[in-house]
Amino acid sequence: MNELLALIVAKYNFWLYIVLMMIGLYAMIAKNNLMKKLVGMNIFQTAIILFYVSIGYKHGATLPIIQGGHGPHDAVIHAADYINPLPHVLMLTAIVVSVATFGVAMALCVKIYQKYQTLEEDELRIRLSEK
Amino acid sequence: MLWPIDLIVLTFVIFCAIAAITVRDLLGTAILFSAYSFLMCLLWAVMGAVDVAFTEASVGAGVSTVFLVAAVFRTSRRSKD
């Protein structure tokens, strides 16, 4: 029983990230509206970013900004005192790219609506087969 | 970090995600998605990723929502599911 509890405490974060990721994947597969699909894609992205950020977390460590780092310093820096900054860097770029792709996707949605007057996937398929 | 904050915010995030993809009004989706992004930003700030949280607060909760609202304004607000 105690082992199970220890396992849940150690891993429940990862499980909840997976739940979030699956919500996004479900929206991308099963939703009919193109905008809903895009929101699902964004949820999927943020879940993966959350997973990466949580990899860098260390118990008992502080923010990745060196204290007293500006100017002369002679204190020895211990790596265990600071959170791992590398996943943060990767994910920072991922977020900005995600908003750029989201903007382009919105532009495509507006263009599709101009041409077919709908954003529903099934209606879109009917209109496409009519032509 | 405190595990109750983590757990409560994660639960809210999951509720917001489910609500954002089930609500039938696309403007509602935009606002719920904004709330989702902001809670996510809170979660990252609690985890110590302040730069990532700052980016998400300005990009995800700010500009993404504006793009979504602008696109809803130019297309339709209804959604079948």
Next chain:
Amino acid sequence: MKLLGFVVICLTGGLLIYGTMDLPNWGDPASPASTHLSDYYIENIVEETQVPNLVTAVLADYRGYDTMFETAVVFCAGLACFLLLRDFRPGKNRYYRHIPTGVMLHFKNPDTRMIPGNEFEHMDKDWVPSDIIIKTVCRILIPFIQIYALYVVAHGDFSPGGGFQGGVIFGSSLILMAISYNLRTLMKRVTEKFLSIFAATGVLIYVGLGVLAMIMGGQFLDYGMLAPLVPWDPGHIRALGMLGVEIGVGIAVMAVMVIIYVNIVSEGRHDEGL
């Protein structure tokens, strides 16, 4: 489709949860991700670059090449929105309001134009009276938001922040102006030409700093080689190089955010929007 999707996500989720059993415990300081490479960065960054914010240092210096192409990606997104949506034909329906009487005129012929002056003003199709409270609050708020954005860019080396965040905040202050007044007010002050030039200039500043380092005899984006250009503070040359790069990123991101917003909200016509 719904049932199939549900089965697929249950299978995938089950497999992923099974996969988490091999991951190290959450927040374990001895996990493989935080023991080998990251220790070197944490212990040596301040000595090598004089920048206390580790994220900025890795983003703009160690991974500078990556960030450069990411700025190019953002620029390409702006370009894609422009090419997809921009429509140079004048809109078919134009609405003008006679200011003294409040009578609305509706022009259906796209060729007839009216020059808005003291008597007439160009109106949106779905016009609602502007709220004086919103206008006043936004007019007071916008300069402070812009100063905050500049602070975020300039102070990115020492505190959370940097070019991306500052650029997005500056861009959203301009978007706020478009929302609180109307789109034409924004496009009168910040023209399309200005935005396009700024978006390209931001990328050019980034690449230009890299090329400048090459000309000075170093490798591409090696800011240490720029030291002869700043004789008064050669010790912080890497921090200054990062600041220059962040300014370029901020300018590009600011312009691209406004371009995407304006093109989406007006369907590429740039005449009326939210």
